[in-house]
Amino acid sequence: xxxxxxxxxxxxxxxxxxxxxxxxxxxxxxxxxxxxxxxxxxxxxxxxxxxxxxxxxxxxxxxxxxxxxxxxxxxxxxxxxxxxxxxxxxxxxxxxxxxxxxxxxxxxxxxxxxxxxxxxxxxxxxxxxxxxxxxxxxxxxxxxxxxx
Amino acid sequence: xxxxxxxxxxxxxxxxxxxxxxxxxxxxxxxxxxxxxxxxxxxxxxxxxxxxxxxxxxxxxxxxxxxxxxxxxxxxxxxxxxxxxxxxxxxxxxxxxxxxxxxxxxxxxxxxxxxxxxxxxxxxxxxxxxxxxxxxx
Numbered sequence: 555x556x557x558x559x560x561x562x563x564x565x566x567x568x569x570x571x572x573x574x575x576x577x578x579x580x581x582x583x584x585x586x587x588x589x590x591x592x593x594x595x596x597x598x599x600x601x602x603x604x605x606x607x608x609x610x611x612x613x614x615x616x617x618x619x620x621x622x623x624x625x626x627x628x629x630x631x632x633x634x635x636x637x638x639x640x641x642x643x644x645x646x647x648x649x650x651x652x653x654x655x656x657x658x659x660x661x662x663x664x665x666x667x668x669x670x671x672x673x674x675x676x677x678x679x680x681x682x683x684x685x686x687x688x689x690x691x692x693x694x695x696x697x698x699x700x701x702x
Numbered sequence: 703x704x705x706x707x708x709x710x711x712x713x714x715x716x717x718x719x720x721x722x723x724x725x726x727x728x729x730x731x732x733x734x735x736x737x738x739x740x741x742x743x744x745x746x747x748x749x750x751x752x753x754x755x756x757x758x759x760x761x762x763x764x765x766x767x768x769x770x771x772x773x774x775x776x777x778x779x780x781x782x783x784x785x786x787x788x789x790x791x792x793x794x795x796x797x798x799x800x801x802x803x804x805x806x807x808x809x810x811x812x813x814x815x816x817x818x819x820x821x822x823x824x825x826x827x828x829x830x831x832x833x834x835x836x837x838x839x
Contacts, residue, residue: 609782636788638786
């Protein structure tokens with residue numbers, strides 16, 4: 555059963571399947587900051603010299619699709635986690651580019667059968683191709699059993 | 703008044719950050735979900751969420767992650783979040799009480815990077831979200 559996971563890895567890992575532009579609006583990032591309890595002026599004061607989006611804001615930016623269009627359907631996916639890496643601030647007013655690829659595919663077998671984990675990574679760049687951040691979404695899919 | 707950490711020299715290995723009690727109201731969940739474009743009733747309506755098989759309306763996972771970020775910035779306002787990884791072990795249900803704990807697990811004075819373990823638990827002390835953050839200070 556490992557072979558099918560290896561085939562998926564070979565076919566899909568590290569290949570961009572979506573590119574999307576995002577206009578970062580100050581009103582949205584400030585609201586995000588307020589709602590999540592960020593009180594530092596650089597996140598909530600648009601006049602602050604280092605005004606920027608809160609670091610986890612990129613986690614709210616979704617690509618046009620979560621998985622490649624031809625990716626096989628194993629079952630219903632659940633949100634198993636989020637990870638964000640920050641390399642440079644995301645500045646409100648800027649347009650940034652998000653490029654999506656599958657970063658990890660692996661399986662774990664438990665009492666209720668096999669669970670497939672898929673990590674979709676969106677890499678965010680500014681217009682000068684500076685790498686600003688990565689946002690990983692971890693989806694877990696309980697594989698359908700035969701007869702279900 | 704809580705003491706703010708200003709530099710890496712202020713940080714002690716094993717130190718626990720001040721416990722954070724996040725606002726898990728349904729109103730907050732719904733407003734945040736709407737802001738980020740997640741209009742599903744599972745974040746804004748307990749009854750409809752139950753019809754989907756949930757115990758109630760859920761807090762968006764990325765809001766819980768953002769709460770951890772805010773918690774760290776309140777403790778160390780000068781810090782820069784380098785990365786945060788959160789695992790959603792079980793749903794966080796709106797209108798229930800949760801607490802967030804964080805513990806310093808590594809201090810790299812050469813790189814000026816601190817690693818922090820994160821846990822969000824309910825009143826029964828059951829872990830609902832766990833993770834790790836790396837900050838520069």
